[in-house]
Amino acid sequence: MSDAAVPLAVAAFNLPTRFEYGPGVGERAGELVAGLGAKRVLVVTDKGVVGAGVLDTIRKSFEVSGLKVEVYDEIVPNPRDTSVTEGARILKSAACDGVVGLGGGSSMDAAKAIRAMAYAPGRINDYEGFFKFGGLRPPIPLVEIPTTSGTGSEADAWAVITDTHRCYKMGMGDPALAPDVALVDPKLTLDLPPLVTAGTGMDALCHALEVYVARGATPVTDALAIYAVELAARHLGPAVADGHDLEARAGMSLASMIAGMAMSNCDCGIIHSMAESVGSLYDVPHGLAIGAFLPIGAEYNLASRPAKFARLAEALGRDVRGKHGLEAAREVIAALRGLRRNLGVPTPRELGLNPGDFEKLATFSVQNMSTPGNPRAIDETGFVALFKRAYEEHDCS
Ligand SMILES: [Fe+2]
Numbered sequence: 001m002s003d004a005a006v007p008l009a010v011a012a013f014n015l016p017t018r019f020e021y022g023p024g025v026g027e028r029a030g031e032l033v034a035g036l037g038a039k040r041v042l043v044v045t046d047k048g049v050v051g052a053g054v055l056d057t058i059r060k061s062f063e064v065s066g067l068k069v070e071v072y073d074e075i076v077p078n079p080r081d082t083s084v085t086e087g088a089r090i091l092k093s094a095a096c097d098g099v100v101g102l103g104g105g106s107s108m109d110a111a112k113a114i115r116a117m118a119y120a121p122g123r124i125n126d127y128e129g130f131f132k133f134g135g136l137r138p139p140i141p142l143v144e145i146p147t148t149s150g151t152g153s154e155a156d157a158w159a160v161i162t163d164t165h166r167c168y169k170m171g172m173g174d175p176a177l178a179p180d181v182a183l184v185d186p187k188l189t190l191d192l193p194p195l196v197t198a199g200t201g202m203d204a205l206c207h208a209l210e211v212y213v214a215r216g217a218t219p220v221t222d223a224l225a226i227y228a229v230e231l232a233a234r235h236l237g238p239a240v241a242d243g244h245d246l247e248a249r250a251g252m253s254l255a256s257m258i259a260g261m262a263m264s265n266c267d268c269g270i271i272h273s274m275a276e277s278v279g280s281l282y283d284v285p286h287g288l289a290i291g292a293f294l295p296i297g298a299e300y301n302l303a304s305r306p307a308k309f310a311r312l313a314e315a316l317g318r319d320v321r322g323k324h325g326l327e328a329a330r331e332v333i334a335a336l337r338g339l340r341r342n343l344g345v346p347t348p349r350e351l352g353l354n355p356g357d358f359e360k361l362a363t364f365s366v367q368n369m370s371t372p373g374n375p376r377a378i379d380e381t382g383f384v385a386l387f388k389r390a391y392e393e394h395d396c397s
Pocket of ligand 1: 151203207272286290
């Protein structure tokens with residue numbers, strides 16, 4: 001059977017989240033949150049979002065709808081377990097009955113974990129892995145409002161939180177973490193700087209690409225993922241070149257959201273394992289680490305899904321006519337390296353990796369919850385070799 005053929009297997013698809021999206025929909029935030037029954041909301045965000053004035057826009061909408069607003073704006077990239085504990089404490093002491101995650105993936109993931117930990121015993125560190133909350137959804141609503149186009153966190157039931165004691169990014173997936181509503185307004189992304197747009201956009205592209213070839217892929221996740229790749233291929237360059245190109249921003253908001261929907265039903269693979277390991281050790285932004293490892297991770301998987309990679313090459317805008325099998329599949333690598341170079345995203349070496357850390361990075365990567373879903377198996381030795389290859393990689397290779 002070709003790897004692009006319809007699998008004769010039973011599958012399921014589930015999304016507990018409602019989606020409201022399009023330019024200007026953020027102005028309805030207050031009405032929407034009030035409609036969910038909340039009277040006092042905790043907004044989980046970061047100083048960058050506050051400084052850019054995005055919080056003011058959303059807060060105005062809340063106040064018009066008669067909502068009281070508490071703000072916890074201490075979230076940092078690669079959000080920490082300690083912030084989750086503090087956010088849950090504030091939520092309880094202020095008697096909030098709704099949570100809003102406003103920002104990139106860090107704030108949205110933290111908002112998921114804060115809502116969950118306001119009702120679950122212990123610490124967030126006790127919930128690493130799959131279904132550790134038992135699928136029990138907290139009794140208050142969570143609305144996620146992304147201000148970047150990349151993580152897809154608004155659409156999925158995952159959170160990645162840093163264990164500050166182990167310096168390790170813990171992954172957790174459970175329906176209890178999924179937001180009730182995702183409010184996706186591309187206008188909120190218009191002022192993102194080019195490099196943030198590039199990194200977060202590479203992340204959205206990577207979610208779609210990794211899910212498309214993953215072990216857990218289904219016909220439904222395939223349909224979502226391949227469309228998300230096409231959207232990102234068409235709109236990421238223009239969004240980086242001109243942040244105020246609303247059509248490009250809307251295309252990237254959709255790409256991120258749709259890739260997130262796919263990812264909610266199928267995990268990613270080793271590109272995420274490697275990037276999250278690097279994020280644990282070096283605290284680099286997730287999207288830039290993803291962009292750095294996209295080509296090498298895809299190359300590792302080529303032979304396991306040649307027909308799907310050939311389809312991805314087409315979705316990325318490559319002409320594969322007259323090419324067959326691995327020759328067509330390899331076009332993906334040229335497309336990804338070209339994109340990385342054109343967008344100014346660093347290579348793995350440019351991220352500042354220290355070869356002395358490769359064994360530790362490999363240990364983290366093999367433990368990462370995305371590794372089992374990768375289409376080609378890999379062990380710790382394989383990861384060390386891959387980090388070495390990535391370190392030697394050049395965009396012109
Ligand atoms: Fe990601």
